[in-house]
Amino acid sequence: MFDFHPQLKQRFAALRTGAEFFSLRYVRESGQYLSVRKNVAEPPSLSRDEGAMLTVRVNGVEAYAATNDLSQQGLQAALERAEQQARRLKPHALLDLSEQAVSTARADYFSPNLDQPFPSLSDCYQLLGAESAAVPKDERLVNWQVSIGITHVEQIYLNSAGAELRQAQRFVYPGLDVTAYDGNDSQTRSLGRENFGQQGGADVISRCGLIGAGPTVADQALQLLLAPNTPQGPRDLLLMPDQMMLQIHESIGHPLELDRILGDERNYAGTSFVKAEDFGRLQYGSKLLNVTFDPDIPEQLASYGHDDDGSAASKQFLIREGLLLRPLGGALSQFRAGLEGVANSRACGWNRPPIDRMANLNIEPGDQPLAQLIGNIEHGILMSTNRSWSIDDARNKFQFGCEWGQLIENGELKGVVKNPNYRAISAQFWKSLSAVGDASTFKVLGTPNCGKGEPNQVIRVGHASPACVFSHVDVFGGDA
Amino acid sequence: MSPSKTQAESFKALVAGLREALREPEQFTLSYAAESSAFVRFNHARVRQSGQVQQASIGLKLINEGRHADLHITLAGDPEVDLQRLSEGLQQLRETLPLLPQDPYLLLNYNGWQSKNLQEHPLPDTEQVVAEIAQAAEGLDLVGFYAAGPISRGFASSAGAFGWHQANSFNFDFSLFHENGQAVKASYAGHDWSSEGFARRFRQAREQLEFLGRPLRTLAPGQYRAYLAPAALEEIMSMLSWGGFSAQSIASKSSPLQKLYGGDQAFSPLVSLDEKVSGSLSPAFSDEGYPRSDLKLIVEGKAGAQLVGSRSAAEYGLTANGASGGESPNALNMKGGSLPEAEILKQLGTGLYISNLWYLNYSDQPAARLTGMTRFATFWVENGEIQAPVSTMRFDDSAFSLLGSQLEALTQEREMLLSASTYSQRATASALLPGALVSRLTLTL
Numbered sequence: 001m002f003d004f005h006p007q008l009k010q011r012f013a014a015l016r017t018g019a020e021f022f023s024l025r026y027v028r029e030s031g032q033y034l035s036v037r038k039n040v041a042e043p044p045s046l047s048r049d050e051g052a053m054l055t056v057r058v059n060g061v062e063a064y065a066a067t068n069d070l071s072q073q074g075l076q077a078a079l080e081r082a083e084q085q086a087r088r089l090k091p092h093a094l095l096d097l098s099e100q101a102v103s104t105a106r107a108d109y110f111s112p113n114l115d116q117p118f119p120s121l122s123d124c125y126q127l128l129g130a131e132s133a134a135v136p137k138d139e140r141l142v143n144w145q146v147s148i149g150i151t152h153v154e155q156i157y158l159n160s161a162g163a164e165l166r167q168a169q170r171f172v173y174p175g176l177d178v179t180a181y182d183g184n185d186s187q188t189r190s191l192g193r194e195n196f197g198q199q200g201g202a203d204v205i206s207r208c209g210l211i212g213a214g215p216t217v218a219d220q221a222l223q224l225l226l227a228p229n230t231p232q233g234p235r236d237l238l239l240m241p242d243q244m245m246l247q248i249h250e251s252i253g254h255p256l257e258l259d260r261i262l263g264d265e266r267n268y269a270g271t272s273f274v275k276a277e278d279f280g281r282l283q284y285g286s287k288l289l290n291v292t293f294d295p296d297i298p299e300q301l302a303s304y305g306h307d308d309d310g311s312a313a314s315k316q317f318l319i320r321e322g323l324l325l326r327p328l329g330g331a332l333s334q335f336r337a338g339l340e341g342v343a344n345s346r347a348c349g350w351n352r353p354p355i356d357r358m359a360n361l362n363i364e365p366g367d368q369p370l371a372q373l374i375g376n377i378e379h380g381i382l383m384s385t386n387r388s389w390s391i392d393d394a395r396n397k398f399q400f401g402c403e404w405g406q407l408i409e410n411g412e413l414k415g416v417v418k419n420p421n422y423r424a425i426s427a428q429f430w431k432s433l434s435a436v437g438d439a440s441t442f443k444v445l446g447t448p449n450c451g452k453g454e455p456n457q458v459i460r461v462g463h464a465s466p467a468c469v470f471s472h473v474d475v476f477g478g479d480a
Numbered sequence: 481m482s483p484s485k486t487q488a489e490s491f492k493a494l495v496a497g498l499r500e501a502l503r504e505p506e507q508f509t510l511s512y513a514a515e516s517s518a519f520v521r522f523n524h525a526r527v528r529q530s531g532q533v534q535q536a537s538i539g540l541k542l543i544n545e546g547r548h549a550d551l552h553i554t555l556a557g558d559p560e561v562d563l564q565r566l567s568e569g570l571q572q573l574r575e576t577l578p579l580l581p582q583d584p585y586l587l588l589n590y591n592g593w594q595s596k597n598l599q600e601h602p603l604p605d606t607e608q609v610v611a612e613i614a615q616a617a618e619g620l621d622l623v624g625f626y627a628a629g630p631i632s633r634g635f636a637s638s639a640g641a642f643g644w645h646q647a648n649s650f651n652f653d654f655s656l657f658h659e660n661g662q663a664v665k666a667s668y669a670g671h672d673w674s675s676e677g678f679a680r681r682f683r684q685a686r687e688q689l690e691f692l693g694r695p696l697r698t699l700a701p702g703q704y705r706a707y708l709a710p711a712a713l714e715e716i717m718s719m720l721s722w723g724g725f726s727a728q729s730i731a732s733k734s735s736p737l738q739k740l741y742g743g744d745q746a747f748s749p750l751v752s753l754d755e756k757v758s759g760s761l762s763p764a765f766s767d768e769g770y771p772r773s774d775l776k777l778i779v780e781g782k783a784g785a786q787l788v789g790s791r792s793a794a795e796y797g798l799t800a801n802g803a804s805g806g807e808s809p810n811a812l813n814m815k816g817g818s819l820p821e822a823e824i825l826k827q828l829g830t831g832l833y834i835s836n837l838w839y840l841n842y843s844d845q846p847a848a849r850l851t852g853m854t855r856f857a858t859f860w861v862e863n864g865e866i867q868a869p870v871s872t873m874r875f876d877d878s879a880f881s882l883l884g885s886q887l888e889a890l891t892q893e894r895e896m897l898l899s900a901s902t903y904s905q906r907a908t909a910s911a912l913l914p915g916a917l918v919s920r921l922t923l924t925l
Contacts, residue, residue, distance in 0.1 A: 041581050043541075046572065047552040048565075051535065064531035069557040081532050088607045092614045094526035122579045143732035179733055184744075186733040186846050264523050266663065267623045267655045270838075270855075351533045390841040392853045392872045397925050399851045399874060401843060419844050423874070423925050454625035454653075455519050455533070455902035478844025479878065 001168050011072050012158045017079050019056035021102055023159035026052040027350035035147035036128040051350035054078045058086040060098035066351040100335045102161045103310025109167040111199040112298040118201050124148055134214035142181045149173035163310045172204035173197040180221040187224035189217050189403055195242045197446045198299045223416050229477030230405050230417040236380035237473040241443035243402050245463035246386040251426035255395035258329025259356040269452045270393030276337055282324040285430030290364040291319035293342040300462035301446030302359035309354050313343035329356050348457040355453050360462035366436025373435050373469050380408040383420045399423040419478030437466030487514055487632045488644055495636040497563050511539040511767045512634030518606045520626040525617035542573035546582035549573050587794040592640030593771050595764050599647040603628050604673040616682045624654025633763045645763035653900040656685050662692035662869045665836050665856040669898040688857055697860045697868040705831030706921040707824055710895035710913040715837040725777050726807035727792035736848045740783045745880045747781040748887040752815040760811035762908040772802030810909035817890025826864040833859040848879040874925040882918050891915040
């Protein structure tokens with residue numbers, strides 16, 4: 001681990017520049033994606049990636065240069081390119097960062113169970129093959145796939161103020177999906193995939209519930225194929241954690257990103273219905289809504305000690321009892337906006353600069369077990385597992401769809417319905433939060449696929465949530 | 481030696497090294513991707529963030545006795561280090577293959593094809609471009625992103641195939657914001673930065689901005705006539721391209737166009753859509769090592785060719801046609817129609833003029849029912865006259881309705897839209913599309 005650290009430190013110490021501040025962020029990443037589709041092992045996709053980003057500050061203007069050449073000359077050339085860019089574009093710079101504080105932190109961070117070896121490639125294929133073979137034989141089951149993705153990341157951050165931060169992490173993404181088809185309609189049911197990822201080792205596969213899941217997931221796909229469409233009209237909506245994560249992500253996470261509020265993303269990812277003056281004042285949701293930035297749940301995807309600018313991460317309430325308190329903004333955005341934020345300045349790799357990202361964004365558990373949440377609903381619907389998401393550029397008007405729906409009548413779960421969709425407006429939706437599940441309903445989830453930024457970046461984010469109930473939401477089904 | 485020649489030589493050296501290291505009966509394919517990019521991000525008409533990225537990588541597939549595995553390796557740019565990385569990668573794959581079963585869907589291309597495309601048009605100096613943008617945007621709230629530099633792609637195989645593609649390009653993708661929060665989106669992209677060309681494109685965007693100052697119109701949900709400009713239509717085509725034409729998606733019933741390919745649905749006879757590689761910006765060969773051919777995907781509203789990668793070809797008994805691993809098109813070319821651009825507002829009469837759509841997804845994928853948002857420069861038109869900008873609205877409608885029973889006309893003129901995507905690397909995808917006049921678009925929120 002950190003094999004390159006001594007050499008990198010030496011090379012960093014030998015760099016020469018006229019900049020008042022500079023930093024180096026080195027990232028080494030290796031990955032493997034393994035899958036078995038319809039009982040046939042697909043060829044493994046392996047990867048090894050390594051590079052560094054040099055960032056300089058010259059007369060208050062910052063610029064970066066990322067390079068795959070990690071030799072002394074390569075790093076020096078990148079530093080010089082960044083310095084030259086900062087000097088040449090100074091007349092047009094938006095920001096003067098002369099007064100912005102820089103990190104001096106020194107620390108290490110490790111994923112849980114990192115010292116335990118991951119099952120071998122043969123063992124993984126054996127597991128995937130067994131799960132694939134466990135999908136029952138039924139001619140309506142036209143496609144199924146079982147997969148495991150594993151990524152190891154080592155990152156070393158050094159800067160001219162003396163910061164030295166190392167982190168070594170392992171991310172695991174198990175998944176299974178089954179598609180059923182009846183000659184007209186098709187329905188897919190899944191487990192994990194884009195809705196589940198954690199830090200750790202083989203324990204992540206167990207926590208995902210992948211082992212032995214084939215028959216159940218296949219049966220649910222067939223149930224959906226036979227199910228009626230979701231009826232249209234207002235209903236109380238019980239969202240399970242694997243849909244809550246998407247709901248949190250799109251309609252709390254993105255609108256609270258401070259760089260969006262400052263206008264950086266208006267040309268691409270969009271803006272926000274939240275204004276800088278709303279913090280400390282805006283009642284974002286009902287009194288039951290408590291939202292945290294939480295880097296301290298070890299297995300969650302975006303748990304870390306320091307962000308990619310070297311700021312120390314700690315748990316913070318962004319929304320407490322429905323009141324908006326704090327944005328998702330790293331040190332630079334905090335400096336620009338004059339607001340307290342969190343340590344969420346993150347880059348997806350060595351070739352992209354850090355920007356405000358979500359990291360772990362969670363809803364704190366309430367006090368009701370699942371049976372009570374269901375029991376208190378007269379006319380409602382349970383929805384589970386996201387499959388479709390769309391929201392406006394200010395993160396207000398949304399429409400989301402799930403794989404699995406079940407009607408709730410007079411406090412009891414009733415029949416399965418297919419194509420469950422709902423739409424609402426963020427600014428009103430969270431005020432309709434009427435019940436929050438207790439710790440027994442709380443799940444630690446996450447996705448590797450959050451896109452944002454120019455140049456574009458896709459990054460892993462964690463979301464943990466209990467099941468939640470929202471009153472009187474407009475729900476509807478599909479065409480088929 | 482020019483940078484592109486240097487890269488081509490480096491790639492050839494790796495190929496030679498690999499050939500030498502190969503042991504009978506091993507076979508390989510080797511793909512290559514590199515770019516050197518200047519990135520400048522603007523907010524409030526000033527530079528928010530700028531930098532440069534230099535990256536290069538190879539994708540090595542090793543095949544032995546029906547087993548195969550892929551390894552993607554970042555290169556360092558130093559010939560010795562890169563040969564060492566390739567050698568270590570080869571060893572890793574040699575150790576991996578015995579652990580795998582034979583793959584029944586392995587299909588190799590034994591054709592030793594050759595392909596070369598080199599475009600070395602000089603790019604403008606970044607400082608000069610930034611100065612021109614800053615000058616044009618003076619007094620305006622511009623936000624946007626400039627990306628420029630050379631892109632290289634290569635491919636070689638143990639069967640003797642060799643492809644090389646190198647092109648210089650720039651893409652300035654920007655928005656102008658009115659103080660009321662409304663915005664117009666535009667781009668200026670290509671190989672040859674012309675100050676006059678940029679000024680003309682900027683002036684067009686600025687003129688549209690003036691309409692956005694009018695009082696905002698809020699529409700009730702309902703059904704409206706609408707004109708979808710080429711950039712708005714591109715969003716719909718992008719969604720349909722997400723598995724729509726993929727042979728595997730069609731066979732495994734996850735394609736949004738499965739009813740089209742099953743013959744149960746059709747688009748309007750006005751709709752003809754090709755994947756037209758010739759003349760596009762993307763390489764003429766796939767990352768799997770197949771030359772890419774022009775394909776007629778939709779012919780007068782009916783299903784045409786599918787995009788077939790080698791794996792699908794083997795599994796479903798089809799012929800591989802150069803599709804990428806994901807079997808998505810990246811050089812779409814839609815036939816124009818009969819509506820002259822100058823007649824758009826008159827033919828629309830009363831309804832919506834939609835410049836851009838955004839964040840589309842499926843309400844019901846097997847039925848090709850889509851939802852999404854209006855974004856940037858959407859106007860309410862009455863009796864052929866622009867009346868007011870319209871607040872952001874959600875639509876929810878079937879592609880078979882929008883491009884089928886409700887499609888009235890396509891414009892004669894088409895717009896070449898170059899992808900501004902920079903996920904992992906700068907994209908080479910493009911789409912040549914007309915605008916579409918539809919008699920009914922359903923707004924829901």
